[in-house]
Amino acid sequence: MISVGARAGTRRGRARRRRGRPIESQFRTIISPLQLNSRWGRRIYWAVLVTIVVSFTLIFLFPLYWMITGAMKTGEEIAQMPPTLFPAEPTLDSYVEAWDLFDLGTLLWNTAYYSFGGWLFCMAVDVSAAYALSRLRPMFGGVILGAMLATLMIPAMVVLIPLYVTVVDLGLLNNPWGLWFPAAANGFNIFLLKRFFDSIPRELIEAAQIDGAGPLRVLWSVVLPISRPILGVVSIFTIVTSFKDFVWPLLVMTDSDKMTLSVGLSQTAGMVSQNAIMGGLVVASVPTIIVFFIFQRHIMAGLTAGSIKG
Amino acid sequence: MPVLRRNLTAYGFLCAALLCFAVFAWYPMAREFILSFQSTNLIDPPTWVGLDNFSYAVSDPAFADAWLATLQFTFLALACGYVVPFVVAVVLNELRHARAYLRFVVYLPVMLPPIVAVLLFRWFFDPGPGLFNQVLGFFQLPGLAWLDSPTTALISLVIVSTWMNMGSATLIYLAALQNIPSELYEAAELDGAGIWKRIRHVTIPQTRLILLLMLMLQIVATMQVFIEPYMLTGGGPENSTVTVAYLLFQYAFTYQNYGSAGALGMMLMIVLLAFAAFQLRLTREDKT
Numbered sequence: 117m118i119s120v121g122a123r124a125g126t127r128r129g130r131a132r133r134r135r136g137r138p139i140e141s142q143f144r145t146i147i148s149p150l151q152l153n154s155r156w157g158r159r160i161y162w163a164v165l166v167t168i169v170v171s172f173t174l175i176f177l178f179p180l181y182w183m184i185t186g187a188m189k190t191g192e193e194i195a196q197m198p199p200t201l202f203p204a205e206p207t208l209d210s211y212v213e214a215w216d217l218f219d220l221g222t223l224l225w226n227t228a229y230y231s232f233g234g235w236l237f238c239m240a241v242d243v244s245a246a247y248a249l250s251r252l253r254p255m256f257g258g259v260i261l262g263a264m265l266a267t268l269m270i271p272a273m274v275v276l277i278p279l280y281v282t283v284v285d286l287g288l289l290n291n292p293w294g295l296w297f298p299a300a301a302n303g304f305n306i307f308l309l310k311r312f313f314d315s316i317p318r319e320l321i322e323a324a325q326i327d328g329a330g331p332l333r334v335l336w337s338v339v340l341p342i343s344r345p346i347l348g349v350v351s352i353f354t355i356v357t358s359f360k361d362f363v364w365p366l367l368v369m370t371d372s373d374k375m376t377l378s379v380g381l382s383q384t385a386g387m388v389s390q391n392a393i394m395g396g397l398v399v400a401s402v403p404t405i406i407v408f409f410i411f412q413r414h415i416m417a418g419l420t421a422g423s424i425k426g
Numbered sequence: 427m428p429v430l431r432r433n434l435t436a437y438g439f440l441c442a443a444l445l446c447f448a449v450f451a452w453y454p455m456a457r458e459f460i461l462s463f464q465s466t467n468l469i470d471p472p473t474w475v476g477l478d479n480f481s482y483a484v485s486d487p488a489f490a491d492a493w494l495a496t497l498q499f500t501f502l503a504l505a506c507g508y509v510v511p512f513v514v515a516v517v518l519n520e521l522r523h524a525r526a527y528l529r530f531v532v533y534l535p536v537m538l539p540p541i542v543a544v545l546l547f548r549w550f551f552d553p554g555p556g557l558f559n560q561v562l563g564f565f566q567l568p569g570l571a572w573l574d575s576p577t578t579a580l581i582s583l584v585i586v587s588t589w590m591n592m593g594s595a596t597l598i599y600l601a602a603l604q605n606i607p608s609e610l611y612e613a614a615e616l617d618g619a620g621i622w623k624r625i626r627h628v629t630i631p632q633t634r635l636i637l638l639l640m641l642m643l644q645i646v647a648t649m650q651v652f653i654e655p656y657m658l659t660g661g662g663p664e665n666s667t668v669t670v671a672y673l674l675f676q677y678a679f680t681y682q683n684y685g686s687a688g689a690l691g692m693m694l695m696i697v698l699l700a701f702a703a704f705q706l707r708l709t710r711e712d713k714t
Contacts, residue, residue, distance in 0.1 A: 139522050144608030146624050147520055148615055161522075168517065169524050175589070176531045182557060183546050197555050198563070245443030254436030260444070267451040271698050273650040273671040274691040277678050278457035279450065284468055286449075301451040306443065331435050360539045362653055367679070378541040382657060385545055393549070397542045408537040412530065415537075419594055420601040 180401075187211060187394035194391045214395030217388050222373060223380040224399070230365070230376060231358045234296045238354050239347070241300040246309035247335050251321065261310065264303040273363075280367050294368040299358060305350050312346040313339060349418035352411050359404060458695075461688035468684065479689035483677075491665050492673040496649055498580055499669060503648040506588040507595065508641060514592075515599035516629065529600070533593035543590040544657045548573070551582055551658070573659050576666035583654040583667060591647075595640055602636045603629065642705035646698050670694050 139161060141149045151157045186194055188206040214220060245264075249257050279298060288294035316339060324338045340347070365376040375383065377400050385393050408415060437444075462479055466472035483489055518528055535543060550557040551572035559569035572582045610628045619627060630637070652671040655661055661668040661676075668676075670690065678687035 141522060143604070144611055145519050145603070146516070146611060146621060146629060148611070152522075164517070165521055165523055168521065168528065172528055172531050176534055179546060179550070179557075179589075180534070182550075183542075186549070195555050197560065199555060199557070199560055241442045241446055244439040248436040248439035252432055252436035252439065254433045254440065257436070260440070263452065264443075264447055267447070267455070269699065269702060270455055271646060271650050271695055273652060273674065274458060274695045274698075275451075275454050277674070277684060277687045277691055278454035278461055280678070281461065281466075281468060281684060282449065282454050282457060297446055298450040300443070301446040303447075303451075331439070335439075356537070362539070362541055378539050381545065382541050390549060393545060397545055401538045401542045404537045404539065405534070408530075408534065416529065416533070416597055419597055 183394050183401075184398055187214070187391055187398050189391055191389055191391060194394075210389075210391040210395040211399070214388070214392040214399065217392055218380055218384050218396045219372075220377075220380075220396060220399050223375060223377045226369075226374060227359060227377040230292055230295050230369075231355050233292055234299045234358045235351060235355050237296045238300045238302065238305065239351065242302060242305040242350070243309060243340070243347075244335070246306045246313055247331075247339060249306070250310045250313035251334070251339070252331060261306070264306055266303075267301065268303045276363065276367070283368060289368060290371045290374050291368075295358070295365060298364070299354070302354075305354065308350060309343070309346060312343055316342055345414075348411075348414050352407065352414055353418055356404060356407060356415075458688055458691060461684060462692045463685075464688075465685045467682050472685075475685065479685040480693075482683075482686045483690045483693070486673075488665060488668055488673055492668045492670045495580065495665075495667060496651070496669045496671075499584065499651055499667075500645060500648045502581065502584040503587055503651070504641075504644060506584055507592055507648070508644055510588065511592045511595035512599050512637070515596050515603055516625065518596070518600055519603040529597060532596050535590045536593040538590065540590060540653050541657070544586060544653060547582075547586045547589070548658055574663060576664045579659050579663060579667050583651070583658060586654055586658070587648070587651065595644070598636065598640065599633065602633045606632045638705060638708055642702055645701050649694070649698060
């Protein structure tokens with residue numbers, strides 16, 4: 117269900133015997149394996165490959181290296197021209213400094229609390245809604261789903277103001293529910309979950325019903341265990357999105373002891389030295405990078421799940 | 427009565443979601459409409475002001491500049507952010523090595539919180555010890571003012587935005603490319619089509635739908651650009667980076683003029699929905 121789309125293909129290049137190992141192709145693309153393994157084909161291929169690997173590393177990884185080492189430099193070294201490629205005397209002082217100045221402990225705790233709380237609430241709401249729409253088929257179910265999906269058409273920046281006004285009216289400023297309620301109203305999650313629930317074989321559910329399971333029991337014991345892959349994808353995206361979110365927490369969580377990591381960094385960055393800022397940024401990026409390392413497959417599968425078939 | 431019971435249980439499961447959507451999605455949509463015809467500061471009761479909010483927004487000298495900057499930004503961001511990921515995906519799809527590494531690396535910036543990318547690049551753009559001018563200096567090139575000059579500020583924002591967003595488009599294209607049946611390429615090759623013609627007549631038509639879809643999504647996303655001007659330039663220098671979303675934010679949260687922010691939001695929404703409708707028609711025609 118969550119393979120990224122690598123197809124088992126024939127290995128064509130193997131038959132050709134030339135100098136060195138032939139370049140093996142898992143599946144056929146624009147350039148044929150034959151062309152690829154011709155003398156010039158191979159030369160061009162390796163040149164392109166090296167260029168791409170080097171330039172991608174420079175473009176996408178080097179900024180992060182610069183951030184991490186920047187935080188290990190002293191105040192004088194970071195302002196030095198020309199800059200040093202390696203920190204002369206690597207220190208962790210700026211991390212300590214950043215931790216105190218930004219109050220990173222509080223910010224991290226807040227962000228984790230908002231993300232996981234929001235995730236729990238969002239999953240409870242969206243899973244049960246998708247289950248009802250997919251399996252219990254209420255009257256006007258189609259209309260409701262349509263109205264939920266219609267909210268995806270409205271640009272986020274446009275709803276920002278009326279949503280803010282609503283939250284102010286309800287007195288939810290500086291209250292985690294001000295983040296959690298709007299996050300749960302996520303039409304895309306419901307759409308993804310419902311589509312997966314639709315694909316569960318009828319017989320499975322009917323068998324459970326014959327055994328006397330009510331709707332809640334069917335959801336808990338049959339539907340949820342089968343739906344692990346999609347639940348994983350939706351969970352990761354919900355948590356990562358709320359961890360990365362900036363504009364909405366900026367408006368809702370305004371007290372300095374209730375801010376999220378992103379907002380806290382943005383508010384204090386003007387008053388702090390450059391290496392301390394970098395220390396704060398490293399701390400803010402570590403959780404998402406760890407999540408990416410662990411759940412890379414799920415994330416990449418989820419990325420394409422909605423768009424390709426949608 | 428089983429039908430009634432089934433409906434009752436179904437609405438039991440649905441009620442939390444219905445409540446969330448009603449209060450935090452559907453009601454704000456209606457409220458946006460109402461807000462744009464009202465004057466309110468959230469404390470006193472709102473008053474109806476007809477089209478005053480719209481005329482206020484339109485007569486604001488920043489209005490035309492904001493739309494111009496937004497269109498420029500969108501155009502530049504698409505020139506990079508739309509074309510580059512597709513080209514990158516096509517090239518990556520041809521590679522037989524290091525695929526996992528390249529996919530990982532290109533998506534890494536997308537995982538970072540945007541504030542990290544933005545604050546990191548703010549440092550790189552620093553005309554003094556910033557990385558970019560140091561690299562230019564290393565190659566004996568003159569440094570640029572980046573965010574401090576009206577001519578380069580917008581481009582600088584496009585660079586940040588492309589760096590932190592292009593990964594997702596690249597991976598989506600990559601997945602679409604892998605779904606192209608290899609027979610099509612073989613047939614094209616037998617018919618004597620060169621590499622360019624294979625791209626032109628196989629790759630692009632086969633990915634047309636996803637290309638159109640991504641174009642729409644990216645236009646809608648880039649026209650709402652906010653965090654980059656908010657954090658990097660504050661709309662300056664000389665208002666060259668005041669985008670519509672930034673102006674809207676300023677109306678509401680700097681001047682507490684929620685009505686005009688609502689009016690500006692309505693205009694932005696109409697433009698974006700027009701794009702979406704146009705795109706939908708294109709994809710419809712594509713199917714018939």
